Amino acid sequence: MNKLTDYTSYADAQHHWSVEKLWDIFDGSREQLNIAHECIDRHATDPERVAIIVVHADGHDEILTYREIAQDSSRFAHYLAEQGIGPGDRVAVMLEPSRAFYTTLFGVMKTGAIAVPLFTLFGPDGIRLRVGDCAPKMLFTNDEKISMVEDTPSLVSVVVNNAFLTDLSRYDERYTVRTGSDDLAIFQYTSGTTREQPDAIKHSHKALVTLMVAALYGTGLRPGDRFFCPSSPAWGHGLWHGTLAPLALGLTIGAFSGRYNASRLLQALSEHKFTNMSAAATHYRMIRNSPDVNTYSYSIKKLSFTGEPIDSATESFIEDLFGASVCSMYGTTEIGVILVSYPGADDFPVKNGSLGKPIPGGVVEVHDADGNVCLPGTVGEMKVLRRGAWIPTKDLGRTDEDGYFYHAGRADDVIISAGWTMSAVEIEDAILKHPDVLEAAAIGVPDELRGQVVKAFVVAKRPGDEQLKQDIQDSVRSQLSQHEYPRQIAFVSELPKTPAGKVHRKKLREQEAGKVQREIEPISQQ
Template sequence: MTKLTDYTSYADAQAHANSAALWELFDGDRETLNIANECMTRHADGSGRAAVRIAHADGSDEILSFDQIASGAAQFAHWLDANGIAPGERIAFMLEPSLPFYVCLFGAMQTGAISVPLFTLFGPDALRLRVDDCKPSILITNAEKADMASQIDGLRVVVADQGLLDDIAQYPSTYQPNTKASDLAVFQYTSGTTRELPEAVKHTHKSIVTLMFAALYGTGIRPGDEYFCPSSPAWGHGLWHGTLAPLALGVTTGTFAGKFDATRLMQALQDFKITNMSAAATHYRLMKNAGGADQFQFFFNKLSFTGEPIDPATLEFIDRYFKVPACSMYGTTEIGVVLVNFPGAEDFERKPGSLGKPIPGLKLEVHRPDGTPTEPEEVGELMLWKRDHWETTKDRAKVDADGYLYHCGRADDVIISAGWTMSAVEIEHTMLKHDNVQEVGVIGVPDEKRGQVVKAFVIANREGSDEFVKELQDFTRERLAQHEFPRIVEFVSELPKTPAGKVHRKKLRDAEAAKAAKV
């Protein structure tokens, strides 16, 4: 019988992608389902086939098999039972990709407990906020973070070392889960760009099924791919599109552990002969900035990216060295991926800069403030039809005459100066075309005369000067509009980033507000 994974064209996606066909990819049904079984246990056939390839920052590689992770996860599930952990309790873990990470992730879900992955670079305040919110029964982390975590009153901390693996080894290597499709499986914290404590998005076991449309048509993943996603599995893209989606299809996935290094990533892509990569826009930009891509051999036939649009200079780098179009996919942790460019579909035309079109079955529109749809090329707010009403994505967008959607920045990244409306993203992309600009973050800052003016924070490969500032200003206004350029330029050595790798404009705005308050 033909499955959705057998189809690769855009026409077939429109003709065959439906809920019934999606469920045929899984062992579970609408009543009984377990993510750990779908992603791991059912693929553990004793062959030793690779499940995860880990490129460590220190240059070493680690390959974990479905058999190895499945047996460890089952043992960990029995260990949780022996420790009195009941279904619905939260098990948090703050670990880099490793055998303990995957054992904990899938073992907790097998028991009906809820897995809560946490970013390894969280400091004490960020960790405490999330622990206070989700109230985990156990936090599993490495020895380096254990002392910090132990300062949180009432939190049981377990170190994920060889001792833990030896401890769980006494238990059986198989486990029979008993979860419903509607049971909670994962709490996923967003990257937190708008509030002190971002809300945990709560995913059920059934989420692995609803995710798969986005995986099939956003990353183009299919059995037979050699897949890689360098995003941290503590965040939505790295967990769902980098880990769970490929494993659910029995596809070997790859990931990065430790401090990110673009040259190390390119080495791994060559060594693992990766044919399909999904990454953040920043990962591609950092590979461009690192140089040396001509020293490696690449094997790509599908590429995708998320997080933010890719600037033209980085797209040129991808075309030159990877020789495969990079396909945007757009979504948020809260709503999932909703706009894709169908990697691998030869009959789908990709337009430069476009977010693509909705995944099969979804409806999106661009609306004016009064709720009416915009005309083609008119900028408005991107809305998703969900549960019989329109929900805002909090992003600005436009749609062209052919139905392709384009991102025009976050709603709070719009800069209005002397009545002119400008996009921080558009200004950033233009400035990145300058040969001496490596990274840039743009915000609006208060101005008595104009209300706001554009300020650009620039990382450059030459020394900052008044002459250089004027050069950047002229460069930008010549390519956009006479009013659309940074009136203030500050040269910096680094920019604040979200965990997903995007420029953290809110932190830039907050820092400017704090400086203004001191004046």
């Protein structure tokens, strides 16, 4: 009987997909399943089979086989058991992609404990909030970060370095997993700021099965792909879509370790002949601005992005560079992926700027404020049907006559000026088409006459002056309606970003609100 991985077309995806067939991809059952076994151990029979090529920012590559990770993680699982770690215990992992990271991550899940990936660039506040929330018994990190966590009460902190990994050799290289499918495996934190309490999404081992829908139809993963995802595995995209899903299919994957560098990524894509890549819009924008973009030749056949919309100028550039359509994959950490563009499906026309169509078996609609379905072209809130109830995404969107969905920004990213409703996403897209603009973010700021006006924050290739400001405004006016342009422009050296790399408009709005408050306070005190 054919498996879902045998089909590549959009028509076959709609015809053959079922929940039952998802389970056929795995060894486990609805009762018993373990992520570490599905992703690593069952592919370790061939000692030469490469699992992960870790591309380090400093220039070296670390090549890890399935056999090596299987043995290391089993030894680590025995070590954890010796430390008293058992099913249900939380274990934090704050390491860059490396032998240490994969040993620790999969070793934790083999024991039945819950892995909690933490971003390596967190400062003390970010660490404190998450550690305080999930209360891990142990935290594994590197030499650089240990000073930030070793004084945390009731937390055992351990440095995983070469000496630690060598010492693991005294443990058995085999470990028998005994987790149930419904047992918790991973706590995944959303990318809140360090001053806000982030949410922990609690995933069971069987979440790997549900994830395969996004893997097959959002990133287009199929046997034989060589897959690269430069996103950090501390976040949902880098961990679930970039690491667990492709490893569950037995693929060779690439991961980026250290500060992201587009030129280093391009070198690795070329040298290791990666055929499929999924990245954030920010990664693609940095590729576009890399001086080495035309230095190499590439083997890329499939491309996807997620996290935030990609601007049309970058989208066109990337498609010309790699000769493949850039396919959107839309969802949230809480609800998962719900809209995809089916990379690799020759019978699915990819529409630039669209989010694609619902995943097989999925039902997504755009609703107005009264809960009615919006007509094509009308902006409303995107919602997904789950267990008979409509779940809001908190994102605005619209559909077209062909059933494709389009993003219209977060609900709080809408700008209303003089009665006109404008989308920050559309304005940013227009700004980014200017040849001297590298990055842009648009928000609404108070205006006495219009209520709000658009203010753009721009990172430019040349010094920002009145001429560049006028050029950008004229460019936007020529693309959008005459009223839809940034009346205020601030030239900045960089834009604030969430830890996951998305432009942090909320921080810009808070920054502007603080300015207004400082102007009002002296008057109110008179």
